[in-house]
Amino acid sequence: MPELVFFSGTMDCGKSTLALQIGHNRSARGLQGVIFTRDDRAGQGKLSSRLGLVTDAVEAEEGMDVYAHIVDRVSRGGKVDYVIVDEAQFLAPAQIDQLARVVDDLGLDVFAFGITTDFRTKLFPGSQRLMELADRIEALQVEALCWCGARATHNARTVGGEMVVEGAQVVVGDVNRQAGEVGYEVLCRRHHRRRMTAETARAGALSPDVLPVAAEG
Secondary structure: OOOEEEEEOOOOOOHHHHHHHHHHHHHOOOOOEEEEEOOOOOOOOEEEOOOOOEEEOEEOOOOOOHHHHHHHHHHOOOOOOEEEEOOHHHOOHHHHHHHHHHHHHHOOEEEEEEOOEOOOOOEOHHHHHHHHHOOEEEEOOOOOEOOOOOEOOEEEEEEOOEEEOOOOOOOOOEOOOOOOOEEEEEEOHHHHHOOOOHHHHHHHHHOHHHOOOOOOO
């Protein structure tokens, strides 16, 4: 039976790599799919992995009817055996409903990949709708790690290495950004609550206030 499957995890846990692998495995068997993405780090109409892999994709822009796009492709003689959606958290709930319709009405498997919560630990609307509608939810097995070595469970937005907790829900960025740029970092819950990034932890360790003080003679 065709399924709507939601693969979820934090940033840096291999979602895009798995999306590319699923596409590769199916294309190697002669199957043809449609790949959607939204606001990928590599630019519009690209699905990219931090391992350096990249492929062309259809940009699922705001207001786009993804179900109608697939129907139109098939009506023009195109072959569609499956659908992959990366950065699915950025899709509108209505577009997630359209993906469910692709499964139910067209009989196609849909594999959606995305993070569940934003930098404020709030659910993305697209991810929330996927959790409500998906036939199956899979947590990615590759664990991202916080700077302290614990399992990372939260995504933090940073500016110059400092964690920020206000701003628009969607601001395109990535891990390992230059100082002063908007970036993201994965943290364990404890350090997300304390707003302690790798940069601020490093700065604290180097502060004279925490260095041992020699006893006076």
